[in-house]
Amino acid sequence: MASEKELSDFLKSVEKRAFKRAMYAVRDDEAALDIVQDAMIRLAEKYGDRPPAELPLVFQRILSNATMDWFRRQKVRNALLKNFSDFESAGDDGDFDILETLEALDGSTASESASDSVSRAQILLAIEAEVERLPARQREAFLLRYWEELDVAETAASMGCSEGSVKTHCSRAVHALAKALKAKGIQP
Numbered sequence: 001m002a003s004e005k006e007l008s009d010f011l012k013s014v015e016k017r018a019f020k021r022a023m024y025a026v027r028d029d030e031a032a033l034d035i036v037q038d039a040m041i042r043l044a045e046k047y048g049d050r051p052p053a054e055l056p057l058v059f060q061r062i063l064s065n066a067t068m069d070w071f072r073r074q075k076v077r078n079a080l081l082k083n084f085s086d087f088e089s090a091g092d093d094g095d096f097d098i099l100e101t102l103e104a105l106d107g108s109t110a111s112e113s114a115s116d117s118v119s120r121a122q123i124l125l126a127i128e129a130e131v132e133r134l135p136a137r138q139r140e141a142f143l144l145r146y147w148e149e150l151d152v153a154e155t156a157a158s159m160g161c162s163e164g165s166v167k168t169h170c171s172r173a174v175h176a177l178a179k180a181l182k183a184k185g186i187q188p
Contacts, residue, residue, distance in 0.1 A: 002052045010055045011040050014148075018063055021143045024132055025067045035070050039063040060144060060158040123186055130180045134173050141169035142177075 002010070015036065022032035039062045047058050131139060137159070144155040145166070156163045181187075 001049050002055060004048075006052045007044060007048050007055070010052065010059075011043070014056070014059060015040070017147055018059070021140075021147065022063065022067055024128075024139055024143065025136070026070055027132070031070060035066045036063070039066045042066070056148070056150065057154050057157060060148060060150065060154070064140070064158060064160075126181065126184055126186060127177075130177050133180070134176060138169045138173040138176070141166050142173035145170050 018036045018039065019032055022035040023029060026032055026035065039059065042062050043055070043059050047055070047062075050058060131142070134142065140159060141155060144150045144158055145152070150158065152163045152166050155166045159166065
């Protein structure tokens with residue numbers, strides 16, 4: 001049974017990766033924040049009594065389900081209502097990028113030169129753009145395996161598919177990313 005501190009520590013450790021995963025899926029910062037927050041609340045309310053070792057897999061499944069729920073709600077909303085905010089022009093804060101803010105908060109880049117910092121930022125943007133271009137299942141498998149560091153079995157359980165499918169999706173994602181990044185001149 002996870003203590004309150006263990007649950008809190010777990011949620012703190014996954015919040016940024018969970019946000020990025022949700023953001024890649026929905027491509028909307030505010031919606032991604034809502035999805036992650038809902039997933040964290042569900043974990044705390046319904047599964048907080050689970051052993052700490054089970055929390056990562058349970059949370060990944062909750063996050064996947066919350067993301068799918070968001071897509072379902074969007075489909076219904078778009079069918080019934082026209083979103084008039086699409087016609088409004090963006091204000092001064094229209095250029096706000098939460099990923100850049102999170103990266104700046106993380107950053108231990110104080111000793112880095114300006115050119116290195118710009119180069120690193122450009123490479124990260126190129127990688128993020130290529131990850132976003134991956135098909136949804138490949139992106140999900142890739143992020144769970146290499147971002148969340150789940151093993152094949154945990155990833156398969158989280159995605160609701162076989163371990164072979166996870167391996168196939170990951171392999172295709174890695175090859176597609178390598179090819180796209182190599183075409184842009186980014187080498188390992």
